[in-house]
Each structure stands twice: as structure tokens, then as C-alpha cells.
Amino acid sequence: MKRWVVGCMVTCMALAVLCMPGAAFAGPDGQQARATVSLDFQWLRQGRAGFVHVYGQDISEVTAVFQERVFNFYPEAQAYVGLISADMESDVGTHTMQVWVRYTDGTAERFDQPVDVTYGEFGQSNVTLPASMSALLEPEINQDEIDRLANITTRFTPERYWVGGFIPISLDPLIGWFGTSRLYNGTYWYRHTGIDIAMPVGTPIIATAGGRVMLSETLAIRGGYILIDHGWGIYSGYAHLSERFVVPGQWVRQGDVIGLSGMNGRSTGAHIHWEIAVGGTWVDPEDFLTLGLNEPGA
Numbered sequence: 418m419k420r421w422v423v424g425c426m427v428t429c430m431a432l433a434v435l436c437m438p439g440a441a442f443a444g445p446d447g448q449q450a451r452a453t454v455s456l457d458f459q460w461l462r463q464g465r466a467g468f469v470h471v472y473g474q475d476i477s478e479v480t481a482v483f484q485e486r487v488f489n490f491y492p493e494a495q496a497y498v499g500l501i502s503a504d505m506e507s508d509v510g511t512h513t514m515q516v517w518v519r520y521t522d523g524t525a526e527r528f529d530q531p532v533d534v535t536y537g538e539f540g541q542s543n544v545t546l547p548a549s550m551s552a553l554l555e556p557e558i559n560q561d562e563i564d565r566l567a568n569i570t571t572r573f574t575p576e577r578y579w580v581g582g583f584i585p586i587s588l589d590p591l592i593g594w595f596g597t598s599r600l601y602n603g604t605y606w607y608r609h610t611g612i613d614i615a616m617p618v619g620t621p622i623i624a625t626a627g628g629r630v631m632l633s634e635t636l637a638i639r640g641g642y643i644l645i646d647h648g649w650g651i652y653s654g655y656a657h658l659s660e661r662f663v664v665p666g667q668w669v670r671q672g673d674v675i676g677l678s679g680m681n682g683r684s685t686g687a688h689i690h691w692e693i694a695v696g697g698t699w700v701d702p703e704d705f706l707t708l709g710l711n712e713p714g715a
């Protein structure tokens with residue numbers, strides 16, 4: 418039912434554009450396309466993100482629909498640039514991304530761009546929680562937190578708040594990998610949404626890039642938690658913190674100390690859980706750092 422409704426929504430969006438006056442379509446039967454869609458990658462692994470550039474004259478707006486999620490594109494010096502993401506649980510194979518390009522004269526083109534999604538090569542692990550934490554395996558508690566964060570990370574901020582790329586908090590020693598299927602106490606499966614780096618409680622935690630604080634509070638699973646909006650649909654999250662030094666609405670710069678690491682929430686040892694969301698889904702933070710975020714418009 419849900420899939421049918423979403424499919425219908427996408428179809429309705431397509432019909433809405435079809436009915437726009439002057440709409441023109443690129444493709445084998447269409448007129449000469451006025452724009453060019455270019456992928457920065459050959460394929461996307463599950464749980465990874467990649468840049469897409471759209472080149473052309475007199476473009477006023479670009480959006481894309483990929484895996485039933487809508488992505489906004491942003492004007493840079495040379496092109497409109499979008500950052501798309503493959504959900505870690507998306508099907509392996511070729512997906513069609515619909516790119517809608519609107520022009521200043523009111524016309525529009527639609528490009529059906531194939532995007533190959535490959536295996537994320539995620540691992541599995543078993544986690545044993547003490548009885549005192551067993552309440553944190555309740556599906557409702559987990560779903561509440563998933564919904565709460567998704568309600569924020571699915572929003573697109575058109576401004577780019579970061580300058581000069583993203584930096585890692587630390588990548589050593591890495592003790593938990595992105596996307597791992599974790600079986601808690603032999604009963605509850607959960608996909609790991611970020612990476613874990615071991616560090617003593619009280620280690621200063623920095624903002625990976627500039628942005629605006631969206632959340633700074635204690636959550637059931639993530640414990641002391643900070644979520645930062647970096648613009649362009651990118652968010653970074655920092656979990657199990659023992660101290661938080663920022664409040665929602667506050668602006669932070671790259672490298673600012675925003676809190677101290679801890680081991681609260683659903684944590685069995687002292688570490689930082691660091692996670693990155695792009696376009697409403699979690700992506701591999703280590704891979705994200707390699708995307709060429711210094712010059713997204715180049």
C-alpha cells in the first residue's frame with residue numbers, strides 16, 4: 418500500500434510537469450536537450466553519496482527524484498550541483514533518477530538518468546547489552562528516534578554552510594563500521610548508522626564543518642546528542658556525549674568544540690558515534706570525506 422501511494426505521488430509529480438506549458442523532454446524521441454546531466458561517479462554503493470552536475474544556459478531550477486526521495490540542486494559558478502545518496506538498504510542494480518530542469522523562459526526538461534547502485538559490503542556483529550539496557554531494544558523507542566531524526570534530516574537547506582570541506586573528528590581507533598547489521602542480545606537487529614571511534618570519556622568533540630545546531634539533547638538510543646545542519650541536505654550527528662556545549666539555533670564553525678565524548682544511551686563502552694545524513698538517509702562518514710567537498714561546483 419505504502420509503495421503504491423509513493424509510486425502514485427511520483428506519477429502525479431510527473432503528470433504535473435507534463436502538463437506544464439512549454440514543457441520539453443530530453444531523450445531519444447525528444448528535441449535537442451538544452452542541459453547536460455553529469456554524474457561524478459560510475460556507481461554508488463549502498464549508503465554512499467555522490468555529486469551530480471547539471472550544465473546549461475538559462476537554468477532557473479533543478480530538482481531530482483531518486484529512490485523516491487526529492488533532491489534539490491544548487492547554483493554554483495559552473496553548474497547546478499546536487500548531492501544524491503543511495504539508501505543503505507536500497508536494491509542493488511540500476512535505478513532511474515529523474516532530473517527536472519526548469520529554464521528562465523518557463524520551459525522545462527526531464528532527464529531520466531540511470532544510476533547504478535552496488536553492494537555496500539556491510540558486516541555483521543553481535544552485541545550483548547546488560548539487562549539494565551534491555552528497554553533500549555523496544556522497537557517503539559527505536560522507531561521514535563528514527564522518525565524524530567528523519568523529520569529533520571529530510572529537510573533541504575539551500576545555503577551551503579560549509580567552506581573548505583569536512584574534517585573527521587578522529588578515525589582511530591575505529592571500533593564500529595557504518596552499515597553493520599548488529600544483532601543485540603540475539604533478538605533485535607539494527608543497522609549501524611555511523612562509525613564508532615573509541616576514546617576516553619571527556620574527550621573534546623569538534624564540529625566536522627560549519628553549520629547550524631538543530632538538536633542538542635539527550636535521546637534514548639544516542640544518549641547526549643548533537644545534530645548539525647551543514648546545508649544542501651547534509652547533517653552530522655554526534656552521540657553518547659557526556660557534555661554538550663551548544664544549543665539549537667546556534668551557529669558553529671569547523672573545529673569548534675561542541676561537547677565531550679561519553680558512553681551514555683545504548684553504548685557499552687566509551688566512544689564517539691559519528692554519523693552523516695545526506696538527502697534524508699545515513700551515509701558512510703569515511704567515504705563522505707573523500708567526495709571532494711572543497712569545491713562542489715568545480
Ligand SMILES: [Zn+2]
Nearest residue numbers: 593612613690
Ligand atoms: Zn555507533
